[in-house]
Amino acid sequence: MSLGFVVSACAAGGGRCGVLRLPHGDVQTPVFMPVGTQATVKAVAQDVLERLGAESAGAEIILANTYHLYLRPGHEVVRRMGGVHRFMSWTRPMLTDSGGFQVFSLAGLRKVTEEGVEFRSHLDGSKHFFSPEHAMEVQVALGADIAMAFDECVETPATWERTRDSMTLTHAWAERSKEYFDGHKCERPWGAEFEGKTQALFGIVQGGMYADLRRESAERLVEMDFPGYAIGGLAVGEPREVTREMIARTLEILPRDKPRYVMGVGYPDEIEEYARMGVDMMDCVLPTRAARHGLLFRAAEVGEDGAAVRMNIKRVEYAEDQRPIDSTCSCAVCKRYTRAYLRHLFVAKEPLGATLNSIHNLSFYLDTMERVRAELAKS
Amino acid sequence: MSLGFVVSACAAGGGRCGVLRLPHGDVQTPVFMPVGTQATVKAVAQDVLERLGAESAGAEIILANTYHLYLRPGHEVVRRMGGVHRFMSWTRPMLTDSGGFQVFSLAGLRKVTEEGVEFRSHLDGSKHFFSPEHAMEVQVALGADIAMAFDECVETPATWERTRDSMTLTHAWAERSKEYFDGHKCERPWGAEFEGKTQALFGIVQGGMYADLRRESAERLVEMDFPGYAIGGLAVGEPREVTREMIARTLEILPRDKPRYVMGVGYPDEIEEYARMGVDMMDCVLPTRAARHGLLFRAAEVGEDGAAVRMNIKRVEYAEDQRPIDSTCSCAVCKRYTRAYLRHLFVAKEPLGATLNSIHNLSFYLDTMERVRAELAKS
Numbered sequence: 051m052s053l054g055f056v057v058s059a060c061a062a063g064g065g066r067c068g069v070l071r072l073p074h075g076d077v078q079t080p081v082f083m084p085v086g087t088q089a090t091v092k093a094v095a096q097d098v099l100e101r102l103g104a105e106s107a108g109a110e111i112i113l114a115n116t117y118h119l120y121l122r123p124g125h126e127v128v129r130r131m132g133g134v135h136r137f138m139s140w141t142r143p144m145l146t147d148s149g150g151f152q153v154f155s156l157a158g159l160r161k162v163t164e165e166g167v168e169f170r171s172h173l174d175g176s177k178h179f180f181s182p183e184h185a186m187e188v189q190v191a192l193g194a195d196i197a198m199a200f201d202e203c204v205e206t207p208a209t210w211e212r213t214r215d216s217m218t219l220t221h222a223w224a225e226r227s228k229e230y231f232d233g234h235k236c237e238r239p240w241g242a243e244f245e246g247k248t249q250a251l252f253g254i255v256q257g258g259m260y261a262d263l264r265r266e267s268a269e270r271l272v273e274m275d276f277p278g279y280a281i282g283g284l285a286v287g288e289p290r291e292v293t294r295e296m297i298a299r300t301l302e303i304l305p306r307d308k309p310r311y312v313m314g315v316g317y318p319d320e321i322e323e324y325a326r327m328g329v330d331m332m333d334c335v336l337p338t339r340a341a342r343h344g345l346l347f348r349a350a351e352v353g354e355d356g357a358a359v360r361m362n363i364k365r366v367e368y369a370e371d372q373r374p375i376d377s378t379c380s381c382a383v384c385k386r387y388t389r390a391y392l393r394h395l396f397v398a399k400e401p402l403g404a405t406l407n408s409i410h411n412l413s414f415y416l417d418t419m420e421r422v423r424a425e426l427a428k429s
Numbered sequence: 430m431s432l433g434f435v436v437s438a439c440a441a442g443g444g445r446c447g448v449l450r451l452p453h454g455d456v457q458t459p460v461f462m463p464v465g466t467q468a469t470v471k472a473v474a475q476d477v478l479e480r481l482g483a484e485s486a487g488a489e490i491i492l493a494n495t496y497h498l499y500l501r502p503g504h505e506v507v508r509r510m511g512g513v514h515r516f517m518s519w520t521r522p523m524l525t526d527s528g529g530f531q532v533f534s535l536a537g538l539r540k541v542t543e544e545g546v547e548f549r550s551h552l553d554g555s556k557h558f559f560s561p562e563h564a565m566e567v568q569v570a571l572g573a574d575i576a577m578a579f580d581e582c583v584e585t586p587a588t589w590e591r592t593r594d595s596m597t598l599t600h601a602w603a604e605r606s607k608e609y610f611d612g613h614k615c616e617r618p619w620g621a622e623f624e625g626k627t628q629a630l631f632g633i634v635q636g637g638m639y640a641d642l643r644r645e646s647a648e649r650l651v652e653m654d655f656p657g658y659a660i661g662g663l664a665v666g667e668p669r670e671v672t673r674e675m676i677a678r679t680l681e682i683l684p685r686d687k688p689r690y691v692m693g694v695g696y697p698d699e700i701e702e703y704a705r706m707g708v709d710m711m712d713c714v715l716p717t718r719a720a721r722h723g724l725l726f727r728a729a730e731v732g733e734d735g736a737a738v739r740m741n742i743k744r745v746e747y748a749e750d751q752r753p754i755d756s757t758c759s760c761a762v763c764k765r766y767t768r769a770y771l772r773h774l775f776v777a778k779e780p781l782g783a784t785l786n787s788i789h790n791l792s793f794y795l796d797t798m799e800r801v802r803a804e805l806a807k808s
Contacts, residue, residue, distance in 0.1 A: 089773065093780040096765065123748065123773045130749055131769055139765045369502065370509055386475065386518045390510055394468065394502045401472040401780055 052235070053196070053250035053277045055079075055309050055330075061429035064301065064328035065422070070111075070309055072143040072195040073240070073247040074135060077110040078423055079309065080325035082415045083145060083333040087115040088122070089138040092338050093404040094412065096140055102409065103416035104380045111143040111195075113333050116188055117152035121171050121178075125191040133193030133239035145333075146189050147313070148198035148254060151282070153180060155203070162202065164219065182226040186234065186251075193238040194249065198280060199227035201254045206286045213258035220256045221270050227251065228274060252311060254282040259292050261299045268303035278309040285315045285334075294323070301328050318347050318358035318418050325422045337415045341407035344396045347414045348376035358414070363407065368393040381413035431614070432575070432629035432656045434458075434688050434709075440808035443680065443707035444801070449490075449688055451522040451574040452619070452626040453514060456489040457802055458688065459704035461794045462524060462712040466494040467501070468517040471717050472783040473791065475519055481788065482795035483759045490522040490574075492712050495567055496531035500550050500557075504570040512572030512618035524712075525568050526692070527577035527633060530661070532559060534582070541581065543598065561605040565613065565630075572617045573628065577659060578606035580633045585665045592637035599635045600649050606630065607653060631690060633661040638671050640678045647682035657688040660708075664694045673702070680707050697726050697737035697797050704801045716794045720786035723775045726793045727755035737793075742786065747772040760792035 054071035070077040084091045084099065091099055091112060100108040114134050119125060131137040134144060153160065157169035157178075166181030180188075185200035200223050204216040228251060235248040253276040257263030264281075271279060281300050284293050297312055304310050311331035312324055321332050337347070344363040350356055361368075361375070374384035375392065383392075383406045395403030433450035449456040463470045463478065470478055470491060479487040493513050498504060510516040513523060532539065536548035536557075545560030559567075564579035579602050583595040607630060614627040632655040636642030643660075650658060660679050663672050676691060683689050690710035691703055700711050716726070723742040729735055740747075740754070753763035754771065762771075762785045774782030 088777045088779055089770075090779045090781045093784070095781060095784060097761070118777075122777055123769075127749060127769075131751065131767070137767075137770055137773075139767075139770065370506060372510065382476065388510070388516075388518075390502075390506075391468075391516055391518065394516075398467045398497075398501055400467055400469045401783060402469045402474060404780060405472070405474060405784065 052248045055278070055307065057307070059427050059429050061326070061426050063326050065326040065426050065429075066328060066330070067423045067426040068330065070330070072111070072250070073244055074141060074143040074195050075110065077143055079330040080419055080422060080426075081111060081331050082321055082419045083111050083113050083331060084109050084412050084415075085113045085115075085333055085335045085338065086138070087335070088118050089114050089128075089134055091408070091412070092342065093401070093408050094338070096138065098409060099412075100142075102381070102413050104413070104420060109142070109412070109416065111145060112140065113145050113147060114138075114192065114194060115152060116146045116149035116185065116192065117156065119146075119192055120149065120188045121173055125188040129191035129193070129239045132241070133191075135193065143196075144194040145196040146192050146194040146198065148200050149180060149185050149188065150201040150254075151203050151314070162219075164222070167202070182223040183230040186227050186230040190231070190234050190237050190249065191239065193240060196278070197231065197249050197251050199224040199251060199253050199276075201256060201282055203283055204256070204258055206258070206288065208258055210260055210263070213260055213263055217256045217258075217263055217267050220254065221267070224253050224271060224274060228253075228276070250277045252276055252278040252280050254280045254313070255300050255304075256283050257296070258283060259288055259296060261295065264296050264300045265303055268300045272303065272305060276308075278311065279304050280311040280313050282313045284312065290320070294327075297324060297327060297329065318415060319356060321415065322357070322418055322422055325419065326426075337411035338408045341411045342404045344403070344407065346375050346407060347411055349378050358418075363389065363393050364396050365393075375410050376414070379410070379414065379417070381410050383410040383413075431627045434657070434686065436686070438806050438808050440705070440805050442705050444705040444805050444808075445707060445709070446802045446805040447709065449709070451490070451629070452623055453520060453522040453574050454489065456522055458709040459798055459801060459805075460490060460710050461700055461798045462490050462492050462710060463488050463791050464492045464494075464712055464714045464717065465517070466714070467497050468493050468507075468513055470787070470791070471721065472780070472787050473717070475517065477788060478791075479521075481760070481792050482799060483792070484799065488521070488791070488795065490524060491519065492524050492526060493517075493571065493573060494531060495525045495528035495564065495571065496535065498525075498571055499528065499567045500552055504567040508570035508572070508618045511620070512570075514572065522575075523573040524575040525571050525573040525577065527579050528559060528564050528567065529580040529633075530582050530693070541598075543601070546581070561602040562609040565606050565609040569610070569613050569616050569628065570618065572619060575657065576610065576628050576630050578603040578630060578632050578655075580635060580661055582662055583635070583637055585637070585667065587637055589639055589642070592639055592642055596635045596637075596642055596646050599633065600646070603632050603650060603653060607632075607655070629656045631655055631657040631659050633659045633692070634679050634683075635662050636675075637662060638667055638675060640674065643675050643679045644682055647679045651682065651684060655687075657690060658683050659690040659692050661692045663691065669699070673706075676703060676706060676708065697794060698735060700794065701736065701797055701801055704798065705805075716790035717787045720790045721783045723782070723786065725754050725786060726790055728757050737797075742768065742772050743775050744772075754789050755793070758789065758793065758796070760789050762789040762792075
């Protein structure tokens, strides 16, 4: 068994709630997955992650980053430490991304061929090569419950022709990823208690901002028969209507009985919208990155537009504000600390500021998904 | 009532255990007080501080810094927020230092007169003036359970004459501090539940590295009749034998029925040694500062010298070390994380590294004091 997916309710708009069964546990969907780039969700300890959210259910699945862990501490180190779960002491499900996005956004001096991509480390300039096979080897060594096929991320904006060529390469790499993965998935670094269980490999739909290419990419990947599908290459600067359109066109093609994952989105209202369209999984650095910059999300109050409001905690208007970030939020931060104190921590550059802000923002994201799941469950 | 102090056991070496009763709660002594410079113990959340140590009793008292909070967010802001306890959401006892040490070590362009000291903020270069009266006004606004008399900290090394003159000034300032404090202590920013309770003001013994001046300073302050006495101006670079000698000579003079506090020490073996000499309170940034630099304290193993060992977590020998920092430690970090993971966090500059290292080091300090108290209690 690598993955089970049960849809328990489906709304008219396409949104559905379900359960994703993975070797390290069950995940209620639709789910938002906090990002732990370097095997740590920045500034938040694992026991805190386990208790996040209104019901203290915590994060049921988190991400780690293939490119970053490959470079540091190295995937072979992580393998010898028992895989990324044991390495970071996280017993719940995990997902590693393909590494593609980081190779194409962080690394230097890339040279892409059909064989793979040569790149230089953003840490020390050292030269490396990722083929689909090598990317799979790295992800099997890391041992997340879900691995992602290696893909090329096209620059943006890109012409239709450039996007099509890149997509075609991504399809070839997806096939090679799957073949290597199927041949080596038994090598995941898990203990005896996981006997008979393996990782699951998802394919990634590309196609840029072209609906016809998105559909073609989805069809081609569905033919390859992955246990789940991601939609990649979105939220890279395009208008939100385009993101929504690309997701909608792709969802039409992807099978309804398999999990569907939009990578790297988004604001609270976006993750809610995409979940209602039928997306089952999402991840984004936004809640933690914004937190480190003092940007906090809270529910709108009477008279404010939208469902979620952003507040910049460094503003002087909060200097003596004795209220919590969000009076309707039951996270540990809103229960204990005032805006005045959080502003002080931010202005004084105290590390606790990033921690408390991250705890609140992540709680807000998880609570948003919990609310959407509850509503979808009634449909 | 401002302070009660009950000595329950006294060992032959002078060490004693007791209870310090303060408006915000009781403190078992001898006690190590974590330093929360800017109203936060760096990188450690308040709920974590409340559960530190082998028995999860947590820190019973923490420090905050008068100079830092005066500059940012400003003592009047803290007063309006209900005092430093409410500002940072910490309900247990607190102590604020005199501000003297920081004015003389951090601030720029100081001009000292009998009236007080003019200095420039290390943050923005703005000009400020601390007289003993103003320093007391600031500490009453902050509202810690224990405030400290304003003192001059002499540069080191300093001649006997220079040290004597500085000490004489400190004595004059101590008298003025006490007079102002007694006239204004009713203004502390506490709620109705603290009716009839006030802060307590401690005097600070100075005298540099001269035993005769230390004795003279202690005698002079005892005449002023403070409810507790600190020994300041130590651990500023002098050899450890000198620190020990100055403490010993001063303890001979200080009354046995009042708490005795050595400011700004030290390594784990030092705090243990001074506690056994009869020191009741100590504080130091070392456990948290060292943690942020990857320096961890642990109990010595068979074959290692001393009681406590320092390890530098960034060393490559820990890269695949699956052991906890200290196999005899029951802190949350040693129960969950490996040296390999902590090294990775440090090398990858992840903020969680500072947090976990700080939790362990503070636990180690609190456990050290817990062990010393248990042994002293048997005497």
